[in-house]
Amino acid sequence: MKETIKKFLPYVAVGVLSGATVFGGIELTKEQNTASDTGYFSTVKDPQTQFVGMNMSGLGEDFTKAAKMTVPAVVTIKNYTNRTAGRSTEQDIFDYFFGNPRPQQRQKPDNMPSGMGSGVIISPDGYIISNNHVVAGANKLEVVLSNKKTYVATLVGTDPNTDISLLKIDEKGLPYLNFANSDLVEVGQWVLAVGNPLGLNSTATAGIISAKGRGIGILAQGSASNPIESFIQTDAAINMGNSGGALVNTNGDLIGINSAIASTTGYYQGYGFAVPSNLARKIVEDIKKFGIVQRGFLGVTSLDLSDAQQVSQYNQQFKANIKPGIGMYIRDVADNSGAEDAGLRSGDVITKIDNVTVSDFADLSLAVGSKRPGDAVNVTFLRNGKESTVRVVLKDQKGNTKVRTKADLTVSEKIGAEFQPLNESFKTRYGLNSGVLARGVVEGGEIAKIGIVDNYIVMEINGKPVNSQKDVDKILDGYTGNVQVKYVDEYGRIYTQGFKMPN
Structure with a gap:
């Protein structure tokens, strides 16, 4: 028996030593980085792929910096709406002629908000950007800062066509976010979404830019008459209550305003959408300066050639033979429009605006809708297979090239x-x-x-x-x-x- 034990002692010793080494390595790793327990791979120049291990401190520091800058500048917005408050029924005259009566819904108490969303402070003197749908129909808007301080906000203006709103609270010295150039955002870039989802205040979620220039048709379902949809798509978790919150890069700069999700359940399923910061900034600048949004129009109705189903339906309806592809096919040109003045006509295919490729309607709506009446754009188009470029001076829907104010x-x-x-x-x-x-x-x-x-x-x-x-x-x-x-x-x-x- 003693001989047998002696025979296995070397293996036992090796096993104990190995176990101690592994345990010590784990403990050392825990001390080096308690923020993450997940390894990742990185490609280096030599060019070999190396296992970096559990140390993600560089990435952690980037998100920590962005979170520290962003969280204090993101607010909760409470929308108090009571559509039936103060209404007095005089008589019932039509005997339900509009349709079958529905059960009366119980009204919320006056001290309970009808809805809640998020907003982003964009200046130290209290200007806050959010979504139009967050503030729609409000009798009172209440803003709660990350430090729990509460204010009643003034609604400065809204734009249903981009789902952007601008609010103001009476305060100074507030933390705020700077606008970044959203045109420079790239697919695959790390981002942070900060807001107040599902009543969980000051929540930060990380992800990447999944796509750019997304049109999802959501604004046309509401009150938008001429929607501009060219969303930044991200897989950072966004839920109800995140609307109006910040999408920032790793420097903590604002690259988008979170607005919508694509979901079959109403909750996060990996697809969130944000209004690009360049468009959002233009909208709030218009509201502050003119009181209303200034919108330029080419003056064309068009067909999105990238949508094969839409092209097929058009061909069937008008017995045409248009081929799907890239660009916007001009169906009609409005009288007294910038497009008519520049010589564009039905059958032309718009491929670029100011040398930026126009692949679909989202690209066209952003390129033109982010301009003001009187602005000029260079439109590149195909006519009978030949490429040409013309300068188009944009007009408003009434054919004017001058900006308008509230008085107009x-x-x-x-x-x-x-x-x-x-x-x-x-x-x-x-x-x-x-x-x-x-x-x-x-x-x-x-x-x-x-x-x-x-x-x-x-x-x-x-x-x-x-x-x-x-x-x-x-x-x-x-x-x-x-x-x-x-x-x-x-x-x-x-x-x-x-x-x-x-x-």
């Missing part, structure tokens, strides 16, 4: 809705002496805030009957006081609500 807005633009006359047979049938149908109600606009949506009937404004858009314009053009609106909802209930006429 129409009544409909100021209150966020247009109005269509009711036909006489409708009035007779339902016993109405007056009324106009609300159309194109803008989310977050004054009309929307008092509970009116598309197809509601406005009967009176400031006690005066209205039967056309001209009637509405006559009452409100130049008016600066409180506005009283009497209207009918989808169940035939009549309400009277008011708002302050925007300057």
Whole structure:
């Protein structure tokens, strides 16, 4: 027996020594880096691939720096909305003619927000950028800093076409983020998303840029009339509540405003989308300087050749023979537009704007939509297989090359809705002496805030009957006081609500 033990003693000793070495190595690694327990590979110049091990301190320091800069500059935004507050039902006249009645939803208490999102402080004097959908319809907006200090914010302006909003709080010396040049962002670049997802304040998640120039069709589903979608796509985890938060590079510079996710569940599944910082910056500069967003247009309707299904449908509808490919096929050119002035015509294929390749609609909408009326762009196009370039001076939708201010807005633009006359047979049938149908109600606009949506009937404004858009314009053009609106909802209930006429 003793001989047997002696025989195995060398192996036991080696085993104990090996175990001690491994244990010591693990403990040493823990001391060197407690931030990560995952190895990664790195390619070096020699050119061999080496196992770096568990030391990710360089990467950790980069994210630590970005997080320290970003978290204090990202805020929580609480949206207090109560669409039915203060409405008094006068009578039910249409006997549910708009459709079957729905059960009344229980209203939230006045001290409970209807929704919450995120925002980014972009100047030390309290300007905050967020999403339009975060602030839409708010009666009150409350901003909570990372240090828990709370403010009531002023909504300076919004733009549904880019899903950007600008708020202001009364404070100085605030931490803020600088805008980076989002045109320089590259696929594969490390990024950090910071916001307040699912009620978890000051949450940072890391990922990479997965793609650029993504159009996902989400803005067209809302109140955007001319959406600009050229999102930065990232796999950094983004959930409900992250909207309006920051997407930053490893230096802590702002490269995007987190806006949306692609998900079948409503929660993170690996696809998040952010408005590029260059576009977001242009929008807030317009709002601060002019009070409204300045938008340039080429003046064309186009077909995205990169969308084979769209091309096929077009060919079937118009019995055409257009081939899928790269670029934007011009279907029509608007009268008195910059495109018409420059000689562009139906059948041309736009391939570049200012020497930047236009592969699809997202590229075109960003390249043109980020410009102002009066700006000029160089448009490269194909005509009968030959490439040409022309200089196009952009105009607004009314054919003007000059920028507009709030004072230049129409009544409909100021209150966020247009109005269509009711036909006489409708009035007779339902016993109405007056009324106009609300159309194109803008989310977050004054009309929307008092509970009116598309197809509601406005009967009176400031006690005066209205039967056309001209009637509405006559009452409100130049008016600066409180506005009283009497209207009918989808169940035939009549309400009277008011708002302050925007300057």
